[in-house]
Amino acid sequence: MLAFKLAFKNLVGAGLRTWLNVSVLSFAFVVIVFYNGMLDGWNRQGRSDTKAWETGNGQYWHPLYDRYDPFSLQDAHAVVTGEAAKLTKENQITPILITQATAYPQGRMLNVMLKGIDPNQKILMIPSGSLKAQNGEIPALIGKRMAESTHLQKGDHVLVRWRDVNGTFDAREILITEIFSSNVPTIDVSQIYVPLSSLQEMTGMKDEATFLVANGTLNNTEIKGWTFKDSKFLLKDFDEMIDTKKGGSRIIYLLLLSIALLAIFDTQVLSIFRRQKEIGTYIALGMTRSRVIRLFTVEGSMHSILALILGSLYGIPLMLLINKYGIPMPKSADQAGIAISEKIIPFYSLGMLVSTVLLVVISATIVSYFPTRRISKMKPTDALKGKIQ
Numbered sequence: 001m002l003a004f005k006l007a008f009k010n011l012v013g014a015g016l017r018t019w020l021n022v023s024v025l026s027f028a029f030v031v032i033v034f035y036n037g038m039l040d041g042w043n044r045q046g047r048s049d050t051k052a053w054e055t056g057n058g059q060y061w062h063p064l065y066d067r068y069d070p071f072s073l074q075d076a077h078a079v080v081t082g083e084a085a086k087l088t089k090e091n092q093i094t095p096i097l098i099t100q101a102t103a104y105p106q107g108r109m110l111n112v113m114l115k116g117i118d119p120n121q122k123i124l125m126i127p128s129g130s131l132k133a134q135n136g137e138i139p140a141l142i143g144k145r146m147a148e149s150t151h152l153q154k155g156d157h158v159l160v161r162w163r164d165v166n167g168t169f170d171a172r173e174i175l176i177t178e179i180f181s182s183n184v185p186t187i188d189v190s191q192i193y194v195p196l197s198s199l200q201e202m203t204g205m206k207d208e209a210t211f212l213v214a215n216g217t218l219n220n221t222e223i224k225g226w227t228f229k230d231s232k233f234l235l236k237d238f239d240e241m242i243d244t245k246k247g248g249s250r251i252i253y254l255l256l257l258s259i260a261l262l263a264i265f266d267t268q269v270l271s272i273f274r275r276q277k278e279i280g281t282y283i284a285l286g287m288t289r290s291r292v293i294r295l296f297t298v299e300g301s302m303h304s305i306l307a308l309i310l311g312s313l314y315g316i317p318l319m320l321l322i323n324k325y326g327i328p329m330p331k332s333a334d335q336a337g338i339a340i341s342e343k344i345i346p347f348y349s350l351g352m353l354v355s356t357v358l359l360v361v362i363s364a365t366i367v368s369y370f371p372t373r374r375i376s377k378m379k380p381t382d383a384l385k386g387k388i389q
Helices: 002-014 016-055 070-074 082-089 144-150 196-203 236-274 276-284 289-325 331-336 350-377 380-385
Strands: 059-061 093-104 110-117 138-143 157-163 169-180 191-195 211-214 227-229
Touching (some): 110 196, 289 350
């Protein structure tokens, strides 16, 4: 307790030098918390939106299906029978059929993915309920990004050409019945949704699907003829993107932390140089060298305690304000091709806060300790005279 009292008294006595070090270290602390909170918030939002709009709680793929290889679609389809048909009727899975197609909006040619989805499905947030029969016309659903790139509007007709199961080209006009908005660009860009039964009829793939989207009740139930892909696999690209962002952010806040710790290190060196008589007095009065070293180490590490207090004073109101209004994202963020909302709400987990506090305190303590090792080599008589060792 005495060491803490002496350390605090010495820090306050140092005046401006102490508060400059504390201010820089507190800024580094707030930046680390903010950036990690933003990435964690983005991760939570992105994963939640992707599950709700695209992946569900897992998918059952046709063994030949590869989401990165559009040529695999020609053979990646099978009849939904047996257990799969039963689960479909129970609304525990919803089949999706995909085929390559070419759309001709306003005379232009655009390669698209034509997706068949059940209008009555409730597993995905895609508003498939708008895909109701339209007086013999094929209703179609597109996303906001697709609508902007093609200049299509609700009520427009567009010609679509595709190849059926035998490789024969066919073409029909479809009617845009709804335009939806989503934070997940992978279900939007160059994609057109039509009723599953209509696409099965158009392609000659009766009762067939490319993959099955599952809800949260199946728990990896095995379905013969289909390969289960869990959320970890389906969200692998998104998780890797977040990890990459976190890796880049570590460079930024480690640089800030290094600057603050360098200032503490220099302060400790200067303090030991200027206070040699004080150190000699402590030793002459019976204080062991290890206790003197501990005193100066505690004095240096208390910079981190004061920095945490100062950072909390202006950081907590700032974080609360950001949490209330969010962090606006530019429209160009859609070009990244991953789920990102118009604004990100940061998430500050207890584990992240504790690890950041420990990082700051332990780093400051280690940096404070190294200069104090010189005290163990001092002779009390020389220290009292102020001689430089």
